[in-house]
Amino acid sequence: MNNLAIFPIIFPLLAGTILAFTHSNIKQSRSLAKFFASGNLLGAIYLVYYVSQNGTIVLETGDWVAPYGIVIVMDMLSAILVLTTNIIVVAAIFYAPHSISMKQEKHYFYAFFFFLISGVSGAFLTGDLFNLFVFFEVLLIASYALIVLGGDKVQLRESLKYVLINVFSSILFVTAVAFLYGVVGTVNMAQIAERVQEVDQQGILTTIGILLFFVFATKAALFPLYYWLPKSYIVPNPVVSAIFAALLTKVGIYSIIRVFSLIFVHKLDMTHDMFIWIAGLSMIFGVIGALSTNNIKLIIAYNIIPAIGFIMMGIGFYNRAGMSGSIYYLVHDMIIKSALFLLVGIIAYVAGTSDLRKMKGLINSYPLLGWLLFLAAFILAGIPPFSGFIGKLQLLKGAFANGEIVIGLIALGTSLLILYSVMKIFIRGFWGEQTPQQSIDKKSISGMVGPVVFLLSCSVILGIGAEFFVPTIDSIAEYLLDPQQYIDSVLKE
Amino acid sequence: MEIIISILAGIIFAVAVYNLLQKQMVRIIIGTVLISHAAHLFILTMGKLKRGQPPILTEGITSYTDPLPQALILTSIVISFGLTSLMLVLAYRTAKENNTDNMEQLRGKPNE
Numbered sequence: 001m002n003n004l005a006i007f008p009i010i011f012p013l014l015a016g017t018i019l020a021f022t023h024s025n026i027k028q029s030r031s032l033a034k035f036f037a038s039g040n041l042l043g044a045i046y047l048v049y050y051v052s053q054n055g056t057i058v059l060e061t062g063d064w065v066a067p068y069g070i071v072i073v074m075d076m077l078s079a080i081l082v083l084t085t086n087i088i089v090v091a092a093i094f095y096a097p098h099s100i101s102m103k104q105e106k107h108y109f110y111a112f113f114f115f116l117i118s119g120v121s122g123a124f125l126t127g128d129l130f131n132l133f134v135f136f137e138v139l140l141i142a143s144y145a146l147i148v149l150g151g152d153k154v155q156l157r158e159s160l161k162y163v164l165i166n167v168f169s170s171i172l173f174v175t176a177v178a179f180l181y182g183v184v185g186t187v188n189m190a191q192i193a194e195r196v197q198e199v200d201q202q203g204i205l206t207t208i209g210i211l212l213f214f215v216f217a218t219k220a221a222l223f224p225l226y227y228w229l230p231k232s233y234i235v236p237n238p239v240v241s242a243i244f245a246a247l248l249t250k251v252g253i254y255s256i257i258r259v260f261s262l263i264f265v266h267k268l269d270m271t272h273d274m275f276i277w278i279a280g281l282s283m284i285f286g287v288i289g290a291l292s293t294n295n296i297k298l299i300i301a302y303n304i305i306p307a308i309g310f311i312m313m314g315i316g317f318y319n320r321a322g323m324s325g326s327i328y329y330l331v332h333d334m335i336i337k338s339a340l341f342l343l344v345g346i347i348a349y350v351a352g353t354s355d356l357r358k359m360k361g362l363i364n365s366y367p368l369l370g371w372l373l374f375l376a377a378f379i380l381a382g383i384p385p386f387s388g389f390i391g392k393l394q395l396l397k398g399a400f401a402n403g404e405i406v407i408g409l410i411a412l413g414t415s416l417l418i419l420y421s422v423m424k425i426f427i428r429g430f431w432g433e434q435t436p437q438q439s440i441d442k443k444s445i446s447g448m449v450g451p452v453v454f455l456l457s458c459s460v461i462l463g464i465g466a467e468f469f470v471p472t473i474d475s476i477a478e479y480l481l482d483p484q485q486y487i488d489s490v491l492k493e
Numbered sequence: 494m495e496i497i498i499s500i501l502a503g504i505i506f507a508v509a510v511y512n513l514l515q516k517q518m519v520r521i522i523i524g525t526v527l528i529s530h531a532a533h534l535f536i537l538t539m540g541k542l543k544r545g546q547p548p549i550l551t552e553g554i555t556s557y558t559d560p561l562p563q564a565l566i567l568t569s570i571v572i573s574f575g576l577t578s579l580m581l582v583l584a585y586r587t588a589k590e591n592n593t594d595n596m597e598q599l600r601g602k603p604n605e
Contacts, residue, residue, distance in 0.1 A: 130565055134572075137572045141575070141579075144583075148583065151586065151590075153590045154601070156583065157587055157590075157599045157601065158601075160518070160580075160584060160599070161599075163576075164513075164525070164580075167525050167573075168525065171525070171532050174529075174533075174536065174569050175532045178532070178536040178565075181536070181561070181562065181565075182538075187561070231601065
């Protein structure tokens with residue numbers, strides 16, 4: 001049953017290819033896309049079950065024994081991330097027909113969408129550093145096509161910057177892999193980890209580690225490398241923004257988790273201590289950005305950055321509570337960020353603008369939308385009993401276990417400001433008297449609200465059912481803190 | 494030989510970064526082309542340039558060239574080739590829509 005591990009990569013790839021052929025028939029494309037997304041979700045659920053019962057699946061492609069061939073490694077961390085990805089994909093696919101224009105759908109939207117998912121799943125599953133680069137490129141090239149879909153003036157302008165920054169960081173990635181290959185003579189992550197351990201991570205290896213960190217931090221939008229993110233994430237269609245916010249930056253942070261819990265773990269004072277400060281600065285600068293603007297899409301886009309900071313903080317602590325907090329927060333943030341982007345997409349659609357100063361009184365016409373935003377803000381900021389709270393609780397436990405009081409206080413302060421920045425949309429956009437014009441042209445949003453309700457209920461279940469999820473995530477954290485388990489399962493010694 | 498190629502790759506990196514920091518779009522794209530060349534040259538150097546016969550099993554030969562860097566470069570070249578063409582099209586459209594190819598004028602307005 002080893003071949004199962006490649007299912008989340010192959011299936012979207014096939015789906016994308018089929019959808020590329022049916023692009024001119026929109027009705028058929030829509031129903032096929034919904035079918036493929038649901039099938040992929042079912043597959044991912046089964047995979048999580050299978051991995052939890054039987055342990056890590058290692059697929060040696062073409063029967064080339066690791067470390068010589070390409071390996072696909074599906075451990076519990078990859079499995080739950082693939083599952084979360086597919087939950088978001090289902091919501092996005094059901095939302096898409098109501099949000100994007102027919103013309104955009106005709107221009108291969110669904111095909112690129114599934115290629116993107118294939119790349120994301122591949123990045124989560126690969127056990128080979130060079131293959132990680134290849135899957136990054138797969139998802140990035142699909143994202144270049146999606147971000148420019150529509151071809152507005154603003155969109156073209158921002159996509160060019162997005163493409164340039166990503167091309168540059170990809171080239172740095174290849175260079176870092178070349179350096180690493182020159183020193184340790186392999187690109188298989190398990191074997192790299194083994195060899196780095198043997199030489200006790202000498203100076204040159206730490207330097208390469210930091211170079212890799214630079215690459216992943218650019219993709220994940222950490223301080224000070226986040227400048228490209230906010231503006232380029234608000235120009236495409238809301239459904240594309242939601243997928244980008246939920247998946248692309250998270251692939252970057254996943255790579256950091258993987259590389260800095262498996263390979264570069266022998267000089268914690270050089271690498272992980274720095275992460276804590278970068279995490280703190282990301283939180284502060286991200287939330288300042290969110291407070292500084294009146295554009296509702298930009299508020300949510302800036303909120304990505306402090307979330308990445310929270311996840312980074314747990315990696316920096318490198319203890320059990322911190323790591324499990326990071327993983328929990330990663331899953332939580334993927335779901336809630338996509339829900340928020342979809343919600344804000346609806347708000348901008350019904351208000352006809354994304355400028356907060358030009359909208360008010362929306363709650364009169366759209367009460368459900370208002371309360372959904374209210375709930376989403378609570379989940380995002382981490383009000384108990386929702387999922388943000390559980391993640392932050394674990395992270396703060398990690399902070400106090402390591403005696404890092406300052407960063408804990410920064411995290412708490414940031415949470416309050418995050419709540420304020422999203423509540424601002426609720427207060428200024430939904431309260432007040434509505435203009436007569438608004439009550440006349442009430443728009444139908446029932447098709448768009450469904451997927452958001454689905455995502456928010458997943459998030460609520462994640463929070464209320466924490467009793468059920470936390471032991472699994474704790475065991476993943478323990479697994480990550482012991483790199484030998486990963487090495488043994490891949491190299492089978 | 495490796496040292497010379499490493500220095501060459503370093504020079505190309507420097508030229509590429511200089512070009513990346515220019516204002517004109519086409520220059521920036523030339524910068525990305527050059528920087529990918531530098532990276533590819535660098536991967537090749539990392540596997541040692543010539544240390545034996547082609548990597549095909551033959552009797553009586555014990556030292557072979559490392560095939561892995563070449564495989565990596567092939568993959569990477571294809572990707573950067575595709576990306577360059579994509580970027581050229583994108584830059585052309587952007588310049589046409591915005592009536593400028595100067596990155597300074599493509600910053601966007603405040604409160605957009």
